[in-house]
Amino acid sequence: MAMSNVSKAFGQVHALVDVSLNLYAGEVLGLLGDNGAGKSTLIKILSGNHRPDQGSFEYQGKPVTISHPAEAQALGIATVYQDLALVETRPVSHNIYLGREPRRFGLFLDRRKMERDATVMLDDLNIRLPSQKVDVELLSGGQRQAVALSRAIAMGGNILLLDEPTAALGVEQTQQVHQLITGMRKQGKAVVVITHDLSDILDITDRIAVLRQGKLWAYAPSKTITTNHIIGWITGVMPPSIHNGADQ
Amino acid sequence: MISAFKKQDNWTLIGLFITLLLMIALFSWQSEFFFTTRNFINIGQAISIRGLIAIGLTVVMITGGLDLSMAAVAAVAGMVTASLISLDVNSVVVGVAGILAAGVLGSFNALLIVKFRINPIIATLGTLLFYRGLAFVSTGGDNIVVGVNAWSNLGRGSWLGAPITVWLFLAVVVLGMFFMRFTVAGSHLYAVGGNSEACRNVGIRVDRLRGWTYVVQACLAGLAGLMLTSQSGTALPSALNGAELDIIAAVLLGGIALSGGRGGLLGTLLGLLIIGVVQNGLILLQVQIYWQSVVRGAILIIAVTLDSLRRGGGYR
Numbered sequence: 001m002a003m004s005n006v007s008k009a010f011g012q013v014h015a016l017v018d019v020s021l022n023l024y025a026g027e028v029l030g031l032l033g034d035n036g037a038g039k040s041t042l043i044k045i046l047s048g049n050h051r052p053d054q055g056s057f058e059y060q061g062k063p064v065t066i067s068h069p070a071e072a073q074a075l076g077i078a079t080v081y082q083d084l085a086l087v088e089t090r091p092v093s094h095n096i097y098l099g100r101e102p103r104r105f106g107l108f109l110d111r112r113k114m115e116r117d118a119t120v121m122l123d124d125l126n127i128r129l130p131s132q133k134v135d136v137e138l139l140s141g142g143q144r145q146a147v148a149l150s151r152a153i154a155m156g157g158n159i160l161l162l163d164e165p166t167a168a169l170g171v172e173q174t175q176q177v178h179q180l181i182t183g184m185r186k187q188g189k190a191v192v193v194i195t196h197d198l199s200d201i202l203d204i205t206d207r208i209a210v211l212r213q214g215k216l217w218a219y220a221p222s223k224t225i226t227t228n229h230i231i232g233w234i235t236g237v238m239p240p241s242i243h244n245g246a247d248q
Numbered sequence: 249m250i251s252a253f254k255k256q257d258n259w260t261l262i263g264l265f266i267t268l269l270l271m272i273a274l275f276s277w278q279s280e281f282f283f284t285t286r287n288f289i290n291i292g293q294a295i296s297i298r299g300l301i302a303i304g305l306t307v308v309m310i311t312g313g314l315d316l317s318m319a320a321v322a323a324v325a326g327m328v329t330a331s332l333i334s335l336d337v338n339s340v341v342v343g344v345a346g347i348l349a350a351g352v353l354g355s356f357n358a359l360l361i362v363k364f365r366i367n368p369i370i371a372t373l374g375t376l377l378f379y380r381g382l383a384f385v386s387t388g389g390d391n392i393v394v395g396v397n398a399w400s401n402l403g404r405g406s407w408l409g410a411p412i413t414v415w416l417f418l419a420v421v422v423l424g425m426f427f428m429r430f431t432v433a434g435s436h437l438y439a440v441g442g443n444s445e446a447c448r449n450v451g452i453r454v455d456r457l458r459g460w461t462y463v464v465q466a467c468l469a470g471l472a473g474l475m476l477t478s479q480s481g482t483a484l485p486s487a488l489n490g491a492e493l494d495i496i497a498a499v500l501l502g503g504i505a506l507s508g509g510r511g512g513l514l515g516t517l518l519g520l521l522i523i524g525v526v527q528n529g530l531i532l533l534q535v536q537i538y539w540q541s542v543v544r545g546a547i548l549i550i551a552v553t554l555d556s557l558r559r560g561g562g563y564r
Contacts, residue, residue, distance in 0.1 A: 070451075081449075085443065085445060085446035085449050085450075086443065086446060087438075087439045087442035087443040087446050087447070087509070088442060088443065088509075089438070089441070089442035089443075089509035089510055090438060090439055090442050090509070094435060094439065098439060098446065098447065098450050098452070099436075099447070099450030099451050099452050100450070101432050101435060103432055107431055107432065107433075108430050108431055108432065109430060109431060109432045109434075109435050111430075151450075155450070
């Protein structure tokens with residue numbers, strides 16, 4: 001998946017200017033930047049919630065448009081938002097398959113199949129929950145994130161956009177989410193992680209993109225840089241650095 | 249540990265069931281007339297008509313909504329059927345017309361709430377006044393007496409020893425429970441009450457589901473109005489006036505949360521039975537009628553307080 005020269009303005013505010021990025025299967029891209037740098041706008045464009053003013057997309061070498069959430073979904077782009085959008089009063093399996101429950105005779109819920117599928121899915125992702133019959137409100141923050149990710153994958157997501165997946169989590173739960181991200185990379189998904197959390201970011205990502213004032217400020221393989229580089233780019237202390245070597 | 253908490257809805261049901269058994273034991277001990285088939289049929293008869301409305305309301309409230317206009321809808325449906333019966337219209341047409349009229353009123357509720365985004369409490373408070381007013385205006389406040397006719401069987405007849413109203417109510421309860429538990433739409437209704445935004449995100453047609461709950465609720469209220477008219481042989485514009493709050497109380501007692509997403513029809517059935525048993529028992533014990541309301545209020549307050557304490561959450 002590639003996006004080229006994407007721009008978006010809200011009135012006088014240039015939220016994104018000429019941003020080009022590539023996403024590869026089996027790779028994790030870290031998307032960083034200060035508040036208002038354009039990260040959320042970028043995610044909303046990729047998920048079809050905003051239309052770009054300019055720019056184009058390619059999927060597996062073919063030009064595509066993403067002007068509507070349904071189009072993004074059809075391309076296998078799934079977004080996990082910060083507030084997770086889970087139904088807390090419903091069990092895990094209902095949340096994973098929300099809106100695409102297995103049916104019998106078109107009308108009836110195939111609960112057994114749904115629970116079986118959910119078990120397989122959670123096992124594949126190495127997610128351990130007390131029970132998938134438990135209501136989501138009784139799960140920890142990390143477990144909820146796991147449920148939200150499972151749903152994104154159940155929706156057929158091959159390109160997963162994670163908006164601040166560890167924002168509200170403690171140290172141990174953050175670790176769990178990082179393991180999940182690593183697990184999805186192994187499954188061959190393309191993952192974009194938006195985050196403020198710089199700890200471990202270089203370990204869990206393959207490449208880093210830093211946005212600053214709507215522009216792509218830096219783009220580099222994670223292995224070649226340090227946390228100090230990232231901080232320098234985010235704050236603008238370091239000059240822009242687009243490593244095209246990042247796109248091997 | 250967690251599985252015990254998970255079953256909190258079940259605990260509500262168990263609590264209600266034990267309460268019901270205690271009430272039955274108490275009244276059986278205090279009154280020789282209580283524990284008789286005849287009396288149980290009386291209780292069933294007493295809760296069936298309001299119960300129909302409570303079933304519809306339960307579904308509305310599970311999605312996080314509320315309908316205050318349902319008793320007024322029942323009254324309008326009663327007036328419509330009675331005026332058609334007086335015109336010697338075919339019984340089947342009368343029934344369909346009564347429920348259809350109620351459905352139209354329910355669609356108007358749905359329109360206000362789903363399309364114009366008016367808070368359901370305010371919208372249906374408005375339509376409560378509006379519909380109740382219509383019921384009075386239609387005859388200038390007079391009752392319509394229809395007496396005994398082909399229609400009376402619905403409200404007065406019985407089958408296998410129990411009144412048809414009771415069978416009809418039970419049928420709706422069972423159908424409703426089945427729908428909420430085993431269909432995808434039922435599952436979505438719970439999800440909408442839990443987090444409507446999440447449902448929209450995944451493409452569930454939240455507005456359509458919500459809208460339908462108001463229409464179905466109104467149709468059930470219409471059926472209740474029909475049965476009431478048939479039972480009494482008279483359609484009163486003031487039918488079920490003030491019953492709104494009692495019905496909401498029964499639903500809340502059954503464990504439905506005002507915020508939606510929780511509870512079920514079994515809870516509502518138990519809530520109705522408890523209120524029905526208490527009402528009946530107090531009459532048999534010849535307690536002054538004004539105590540009825542005091543006792544019902546106390547039961548509701550105790551029940552929701554216990555529930556709130558146990559959940560450790562509640563109103564903030």
